[in-house]
Amino acid sequence: MSESAADATTTPGSPVPDTDPAYREAVVDLLGAIAYGEISAFERLAEDAKLAPTIADKLDLATMASGEIAKVHPLHERIRAFGRDPFEAMAPFREPIEEFHGHTAPSDWYEGLVKAYVGDGLANDFYREIAAYLDPDTRDLVISAMEEGYHAEFVVDRVRAGIAEDPRLGGRLALWGRRLMGEALTQAQRVAADRDALSALLAGGVDRPGLDLAALGRMFTRLTERHTVRMGELGLDP
Template identity: 75%
Template sequence: MTASADSVAFSDPVYREAVVDLLAAVGYGEVSAFERLAEDATLAPTLEDKVALGLFASQQIEKVASICARLTELGADPFTAMDSFRDGFESFHAHTAPSDWWEGLVKAYVGDGLANDFYREIAAFLDPQTRDLVLTSLEDTGHAEFAVDRVRAGIAADPKLAGRLALWGRRLMGEALTEAQRVAANRDALSALLAGGVDMPGLDLAAIGRMFARLTERHVERMTGLGLAH
């Protein structure tokens, strides 16, 4: 924390706690994405796809270091902070275990896309250093393109797949929203940040409402990109 703008933001202990929560959620999300992609890799139909998934998995776990470093700077124990999000993520994954390669691809694409959109929206309201760190963590590494390419080819080869995956996409969106609300409800500082209780110009309940509308819109765009009706 060097810039004076940061010092002003972090002089509010609720802001600091909310940022610790947010970074910890991003960090646990990266660990969780690594585990999920590595598991999906075991289902890959070819060795080439297996290696591709393995590389996407490794890009996720390698992002954790910079999150840990920043959490430490903010005075938090990074692993304790991240681990406190374990239940939320594991509950989401327990409710959305993919039954095959296709469901795994759609889940990673839809789930990461939604999470990234959400963090990107929030990042816009944060101090510059936290914002940059969050945005760097969200850089797409080619995984979205890979998923779209494979799912579209799969549907072209077996059109019946489209109906099943469209239902699956809707279910993922519902489970993600349920879980996100449950996690936020247990985090006073994070909820305060999201509800405008922290002094963040421009972020109030109306803005939150518009944000969720945008998230839903982008989810529909992603489903359409996969060749699936919402």
């Protein structure tokens, strides 16, 4: 994927490609999953703000939460451009996303930060990989929704400062990061198995590229490598 894709101007309401129904169903599924993920991210960041040690940290998290919810409207508009109701499109993903968050509820401020950075980062990387198989307008919209911006800088700064103050924190958070990786992959596999259209999107078709087993393996290798990089940026062992 070229860097220019992330910088392109997206028009969520522009006409959709005149392709097969399976592709349209897959894209609606994907956008529904991302949109509900953004709503969930908003809720979690707002909840994590209650654990913030300072008023400044509380405000920063609240600001990040508002950024997540702002991404939902363009995704909904794109779903409508495909002739579907966005709330119906999001509904199948509510249970698996909430189940993931139920299994990975942070116990303190630092676990919440690592989850926001590592867990969301893994999901973002996965969606960027899938974006390569989308029509240009939808691809650019997905990539723009994956931008981390100040969020990443904020989390890295706070976690590294915490570890510097208490080195024992690093070991606990490293274990937490590994758990997040395992839970996220489990939920991703579950969603892919339950949603045939998404699986078909990755497999490709007569008129569009897809992933064979070897390519799929390489994709998950890249996801693992990026997870390792993120853990390193936080000062944690992968």
